[in-house]
Amino acid sequence: MTLPLGTIVDALGGELHGDPQLLIHRLAALDSATYGELSFLSNARYRDQLSSSQATCVIVATEAQEEARARGACIVTNDPYLYFARVTQLWRRTHHAAPAPGVHPSAIVDPSALIDPTATVGPLCIVEEGVRIGAYSVLKARVVVAQDCTIGKRCLIHPGVVIGADGFGFAANAGAWEKIEQLGAVRVGDDVEIGANTCIDRGALSDTVIGDGVKLDNLIQIGHNVQIGNHTAIAACAGVAGSAMIGANCTIGGAAVVLGHLTVADRVHISAASVVTRSLVKPGHYTGIFPIDDNDQWEKNAAAVKRLHQLRARLVALEKSRLD
């Protein structure tokens, strides 16, 4: 598996300084790259790794080009990280066959499902009645798409994903729970990627809606009636509870939780493991994590947290006595 530098630049643009015949055998990180490997510098933090990198060629921005050219071949481009992403895409389509369109013989597909002929339904997938799957979408393997759910175009859905299981809805009745049948479905937009074993529940009355370009990592829970705006990305193990409305172009860190019925504005960034307990109506970066510490220190501070409002009252009293 090789690509000459010239082929890369012909396909993706950028300004090549170096021999277009040079063969790239692998893509690699700057600090570990060796001869025959192509790397990139996108984060100024790693700038000092540039001159000593053993990579055959490095993708750099204009401001690093002088230093890059001093050490060997380089490709100069506006956005080295984006360029690198496109090299990975070129690499894959050069060296790996695209998934064959069509339905794997082991998949269980209801005859009423409308699957675009360019879409791929992988092995052991289950596609129930009334489902629609758009052009060029790929269900990798062991994906369930339940009754009446729709998947847009160019989606990539990883193994174990469950789309359209029942939302969690019950009415209390004399100490027991009565089921609220979940009569909505799930609508997934175009260019959505959904990670392994992630679950998106069907709506109770109306649909759960995942916008265009949304990226969901593994093991995420999306509750019923949730709406997620376009191009929002959510990292693994996060949970969005029922009827929450997440804006567009948000990022939600891994294991973060958004409680039910809340609204999160566009361009909100939530740190990993933070719990959104109120609507966030302004763009910004929000965090709520108990800081990790040596267990002994933590025990003392946690005990103090549990008496914090008393401590505050004592401070107020002292302040007052000072004034007397």
Added chain:
Amino acid sequence: MTLPLGTIVDALGGELHGDPQLLIHRLAALDSATYGELSFLSNARYRDQLSSSQATCVIVATEAQEEARARGACIVTNDPYLYFARVTQLWRRTHHAAPAPGVHPSAIVDPSALIDPTATVGPLCIVEEGVRIGAYSVLKARVVVAQDCTIGKRCLIHPGVVIGADGFGFAANAGAWEKIEQLGAVRVGDDVEIGANTCIDRGALSDTVIGDGVKLDNLIQIGHNVQIGNHTAIAACAGVAGSAMIGANCTIGGAAVVLGHLTVADRVHISAASVVTRSLVKPGHYTGIFPIDDNDQWEKNAAAVKRLHQLRARLVALEKSRLD
């Protein structure tokens, strides 16, 4: 898909004010309902949406009936939310065929398993030796029920669920781990619902036990030897560690964690994302979440939390000096 109001009231009771011939095309929330739709008012918070709702009919309690009748058709009942739940059930059984009993030809079922003839084992399920599945229970798709586990009556188990994988048990041996074989099983009671990709581990020596009427959402982990009392409901992404005993009629919020070997009393309500680190022996509502904030604010407060017990010591010193 329609239902006349008269049919609904004939099936479910309640006092209809309005024309029994009126056709309902859909169920909808109060604020989004339009003509031909049936809605409900169960939460006083939404009372002000009643008069302006475009719903053809609204399910209300006695105290709202005057206002409801002023705007159009209504069904008066003691508990509008429970009534609404039953309308969703009626709606589903009217418009969707119940899952056909029997074992889907793609399921892998051990011949020693005892599956009630009224139960449904969906596509690509795996039912191992010695398993028993009770009357009218439904395994939707891709469910694993491992060796010797039992499922009660009228259970609903969503795709991707794994019941009876090994509990996490190892003995340390010279820096490595030796497996403790998990010789117990899982016993799931009657009327239990289990959400997509949830895992319930088999017991180490005795069984893991899920009580009657328990409702588990998606992506939940139930460790080995856990016992969950009747009618307890647990929201998505929660984890209950090994040998914890959860009482009856509890609610556990999403992403909450109960540590191992703890006891949680009946009627305990745990907020989402809270970590239960000690037994909770009294009914009540418990919470432990670091409050979310602008990241800048959070950084300052988190730093202060890490020095909180020193701060407390300084306050004590000041109080003392005041007394001098």
Added chain:
Amino acid sequence: MTLPLGTIVDALGGELHGDPQLLIHRLAALDSATYGELSFLSNARYRDQLSSSQATCVIVATEAQEEARARGACIVTNDPYLYFARVTQLWRRTHHAAPAPGVHPSAIVDPSALIDPTATVGPLCIVEEGVRIGAYSVLKARVVVAQDCTIGKRCLIHPGVVIGADGFGFAANAGAWEKIEQLGAVRVGDDVEIGANTCIDRGALSDTVIGDGVKLDNLIQIGHNVQIGNHTAIAACAGVAGSAMIGANCTIGGAAVVLGHLTVADRVHISAASVVTRSLVKPGHYTGIFPIDDNDQWEKNAAAVKRLHQLRARLVALEKSRLD
């Protein structure tokens, strides 16, 4: 299912005090064991349960042997917990057939995969091209091992596991996300156990690496490029974000989170539900959990936490004024 005490001691060593013909029908915990059952005492905390235990035989350490012999049969050994683990192993291999080697007819295995003839690939597993699976490893059911990933010897992989789905990598481009193809794979060492529905993502450029003897519980997320050192154990619902390096002989509690690109030293122990936001370069026990409390108390303390740095400033002012 029975085993005579003599057979156990012949197989596993230890000093038996009692009749080797005594039949053991079951293994059980000390406080619940009854006649015909074998139990163990490994934790001094349960010492007072010894004399009243109804177990037919108890596995004990030397220091408890006098008391144990006073009550009936016992097996004396250095490490009762390890001995008990081995009894569970003996019990299983005596009473349950080992999984038959070979590929279940319902599994979908690419012809290029190299599966050791002693390995077991269970029902409805998917093994993609270029995969290698080592001797005596068992894929229970519904396991996906994606392209080019390798599994070592004697691994046990529970249902629903996904090994080698794409890591979560995207480059921002004008408000949308462009995929970074994940060109690495996953390498799982020897003697690794992986719990139900756990996901291990393939590396972006190089491989994600799980060391020998690592034990992963259920519903865990391991991000791309992560490295986990030998004999580290991670409890359920934990998440390790991309490019984190976890040392050897660590334990990570359930629902704990390790952020991306961090380093965790050998022999670090992280409490359940703690969030590792910085590298932990020294062995030790680390915790970060907001203490759970009555909801009312929590509300007051949480409010105070949000103003903690102001409170600190007020204390500093008071201290200063005291000095004036």
